Amino acid sequence: MVDPVADPKVDGVRRISILGSTGSVGTSTIDLISRAPERFAVTALAGGANADLLARQAMAVGARFVAIADESAWPALRDALSGTGIEAAAGEDAVLEAGRREADWTMGSIVGAAGLAPTLEAVRRGGIVALANKESLVCAGRLFTEEAVRADCRILPVDSEHNAIFQVFDDARREGIEKIILTASGGPFRTLSRDDMARKTLAQAVAHPNWSMGVKISIDSATMMNKGLELIEAHHLFALPEERIDVLVHPQSVIHSMVSYVDGSVLAQLGAPDMRTPIAHCLAWPRRMDTPVERLDLAAIGQLSFFAPDTERFPALRLAREALRAEGDAACVMNAANEAAVAAFVDGRIGFTDIASVVEETLQRCPTEEIGDLEAVFAADGKGRRIAGEVIAGFAGVSIAQAGAAI
Helix, strand or coil, X not given: CCCCCCCCCCCCCXXXXXXXXXXXXXXXXXXXXXXXXXXXXXXXXEECCCHHHHHHHHHHHCCCEEEECCHHHHHHHHHHCCCCCCEEEECHHHHHHHHHCCCCEEEXXXXXXXXXXXXXXXXXXXXXXXXXXXXXXXXXXXXXXXXXXXXXXXXXXXXXXXXXXXXXXXXXXXXXXXXXXXXXXXXXXXXXXXXXXXXXXXXHHCCCCCCCCCHHHHHHHHHCHHHHHHHHHHHHHHCCCHHHEEEEECCCCCEEEEEEECCCCEEEEXXXXXXXXXXXXXXXXXXXXXXXXXXXXXXXXXXXXXXXXXXXXXXXXXXXXXXXXXXXXXXXXXXHHHHHHHHHHXXXXXXXXXXXXXHHHHHHHCCCCCCCCHHHHHHHHHHHHHHHHXXXXXXXXXXXXXXXXXX
């Protein structure tokens, strides 16, 4: 792991690469870098399909290399960067190259399983990888942690919950740690019944009450699958068993997570719900940096509330715990099934509460297999998507039949 005392880039110019620069985490990272250009030099950016935004980002921060995953967006990116001297390429190999480019610090924020391979390339290169791609640890946690040790790569958690734990987790005296507590906002449907949730639309599902996030993560927050993925991620990040990881619903999203110690102490990290805080903590680590984030005013907030999660109304949490206990490729299959189900919901092929049902049935149909390498991870991901597709087809057929009967 990186020794912050010996790291020459702690106080000098830190070379930065951002995988997933056009997403919500990537754009927040760009915002922070742009506010302190003397501290950072951007070596590579990688985006999905938004060529216009990617080109504007590259020119704003002076990136040396830019990769766009969607090859159909290549002409637009090429034209936008013409004459700038910025090297650019398109396709999966180009994104992998962005992960390999020399950097002291990499933001891994490509959403979904697509972020696995390029983020692993960055880990293998060494240095610091700030991880916002949950799927890297959910699908291939052991592989990632082993590669990080082998490459002397320090993984810093960007998710607000894991970053909060990282800030108050006494790793040097682990024997004093009793458990960690992940907080969850509960999403926009926190108080609704399953029947009420079943009628909710896409627009309602992505309307998170506290955080500004992308469509996929917003839906995961609404189903609480996001917290299930974070539970698995926490297991790998902090090397704690599933039974020592709790989840607590905290609607105000002020306490981002807590660590409980054996002497009865509970340490918490608090802050306004703005992803630029944990991103900045990782960007400057082990130092701190100024941010434009709104300062926390506890007197104005007045009251903080907490509730135990309801796994009957939000079965995704239960499914995540079951997948973690099952080990092997169960978590990878679960993640693949969830991505497929969320996409089907976005397309209007299934209802909101069908998302967790698709995941559960997919897990029931998939025998658990061991994962020994990245190829096995992709095989498990493919298996999960294939079986989830079959389940979704059945669910969609039932929905269509019910609609016809109603007419």
